Amino acid sequence: MKPFVLLPASGEAEAAASVAADPGARFIAGGTTLVDLMKLQVETPGTLVDITRLGLGEIEDIEGGGVRIGATVRNSDLANDPRVRERWPVLSEALLAGASPQLRNMATVGGNLLQRARCNYFRDVTAACNKRSPGTGCDALEGHHRGHAVLGGSDACFATSPGDMPVALVALEATVETLRADGSTRSIPIGDLYVPYGDDPAREHVLAHGELVTGVVLAPSAWAARxxxxxxxxxxxxxxxxxxxxxxxxxxxxxxxxxxxxxxxxxxxxxxxxxxxxxxxxxxxxxxxxxxxxxxxxxxxxxxxxxxxxxxxxxxxxxxxxxxxxxxxxxxxx
Ligand SMILES: Cc1cc2nc3c(=O)[nH]c(=O)nc-3n(C[C@H](O)[C@H](O)[C@H](O)COP(=O)(O)OP(=O)(O)OC[C@H]3O[C@@H](n4cnc5c(N)ncnc54)[C@H](O)[C@@H]3O)c2cc1C
Structure with a gap:
């Protein structure tokens, strides 16, 4: 693994500004995806900004029976929250269907939303991959692609979006809240967060470099409860x-x-x-x-x-x- 500097962030604005100022910096939350990719040298950040102590680890009630889920809430805590199990069971079920108990105890909401593709060619630095190295081609086309996407791909990339939780959040029409380095905030309907890999393989979502996911908002409804x-x-x-x-x-x-x-x-x-x-x-x-x-x-x-x-x-x-x-x-x- 390439050496890196670990910076513990003490405030949301400081975290966003630190990453935005350095193209080689990344946020790190649970680290369950990012550290893997660093070991594989797919990601080689010089600086990791630790966002786990920003006070984003709570699930708050909001007006009208909704909740705001902080970006560093752990997947296991979210899955087992009684409000989530009762009002948005699909979210709890999707989380519990993902990974393993140990991983869910580390993985966070923000990291799960922004986990990277699991395509074997993306994760192998010796393979051609338009996502990892734009313009090099896609070895999955003629290679092993049993797990790849049948909806939304192109010859440039047809890797599958990997997460379970984001699928539930799309069905629930959740809103993703972010903070940008200039201090401005955005509320993004989750349906607008992702860029299909096939359209622009190097770009997986609409967030700017250094834009921090601060939370996810869910509204209650009769259909969400069923x-x-x-x-x-x-x-x-x-x-x-x-x-x-x-x-x-x-x-x-x-x-x-x-x-x-x-x-x-x-x-x-x-x-x-x-x-x-x-x-x-x-x-x-x-x-x-x-x-x-x-x-x-x-x-x-x-x-x-x-x-x-x-x-x-x-x-x-x-x-x-x-x-x-x-x-x-x-x-x-x-
Ligand atoms: C063996 C294995 C099996 C798995 N199986 C499944 C599965 O079945 N289903 C499933 O859905 N997932 C699965 N996962 C993936 C797992 O859910 C993710 O690794 C996890 O959710 C990532 O969360 P994290 O907090 O560890 O993210 P990190 O690794 O810390 O970060 C991931 C990415 O998100 C960025 N990031 C993190 N937080 C923020 C934020 N607040 N704002 C902006 N950017 C941020 C980081 O910079 C990084 O690019 C599996 C993982 C492994 C290793």
């Missing part, structure tokens, strides 16, 4: 999604009034499917409608040589999640 996360992966723990679905439904009798569908493991960003939502809303919560919604969600899929199985896998994962919500509604009504 939400769930389903994840298909090669082993039951410690593994990224091959396909996942974050879904939420507001049901009126058997009729779907509101629907949210977001996909993980198949897209080059956490993938909201308004197409699936449009099929669901106004119709009965039947298997036939769920199947039609799942087909709509993957209608634009462009599989390559080895990842075609993801289309059906993602459809089945969406249907499984929707059935879970229907079963819970029936149990509650009984």
């Amino acid at each position: 939400s769930t996360y389903a994840k298909a992966r090669d082993r039951a723990s410690y593994e990224f999604a091959l396909a996942s679905a974050a879904v939420a439904l507001e049901l009126d009798g058997g009729v779907i009034r509101t629907a949210r569908v977001a996909l993980g493991g198949v897209g080059t960003k956490p993938w909201r499917s308004t197409e699936a939502e449009a099929v669901l809303v106004g119709d009965e919560a039947t298997d036939a409608v769920f199947e039609a919604a799942a087909r709509a969600a993957l209608a634009d899929a462009r599989p390559r040589r080895d990842n075609g199985f993801k289309v059906e896998l993602a459809q089945r994962t969406i249907i499984r999640a929707l059935r879970t919500l229907r079963e819970r509604a029936v149990e509650e009504a009984a």
Whole structure:
């Protein structure tokens, strides 16, 4: 690993200014992704600004039954928070489906939102990768790409957006709060945070260098309270999604009034499917409608040589999640 300087930041503004002033500086939170990438020499920051002592480790109640989740809240604390489990269960379930207990005890909200691609060619400095070294090509095109995206890719990059939590937050229409080095703040709808890898491989999100994620805001709703996360992966723990679905439904009798569908493991960003939502809303919560919604969600899929199985896998994962919500509604009504 290349030597680096570790700077403990004592204030949010100081942290943002320190990173913004130095192109070779990075924020470090739990370090569970960044340190790996430094060992692999994929990332070689000269300075790490430690943001774990900024007082961003709380989940606060806000007006109207919502919460503001500080950027350094640990994934395990967020998953087990009683408010989150009751009002936004998809978030708790997505977090618990990710990584391992040890990793979740270290990983933070901000770091999870901004974790980098898990493509093997991105993580191998001897391979061609437009994300790591723009203009060098993409070895995944002819290489091992079973885990790669079927939605949103290009010949420049079709790595899969890796996180589970961001998929849940996209379904929940969360807002990401940031602080820039000039002291200004932004509230970014999470749907606008990510740049699909295929569009501009070197750019994964819209944040400026040195822009600090300070928190995530969630609003309550009837549909958010009826939400769930389903994840298909090669082993039951410690593994990224091959396909996942974050879904939420507001049901009126058997009729779907509101629907949210977001996909993980198949897209080059956490993938909201308004197409699936449009099929669901106004119709009965039947298997036939769920199947039609799942087909709509993957209608634009462009599989390559080895990842075609993801289309059906993602459809089945969406249907499984929707059935879970229907079963819970029936149990509650009984
Ligand atoms: C073996 C393994 C299995 C895994 N499995 C899964 C899985 O199944 N699902 C899943 O979703 N994830 C998985 N992960 C990834 C894990 O969730 C992430 O490593 C973790 O969430 C990153 O959080 P962190 O706080 O450790 O981030 P760090 O490593 O500290 O930082 C990650 C990036 O975010 C930036 N950053 C951090 N905080 C901020 C902030 N507040 N503002 C701006 N930038 C910031 C850093 O500069 C860095 O670029 C796995 C990781 C490993 C090692």
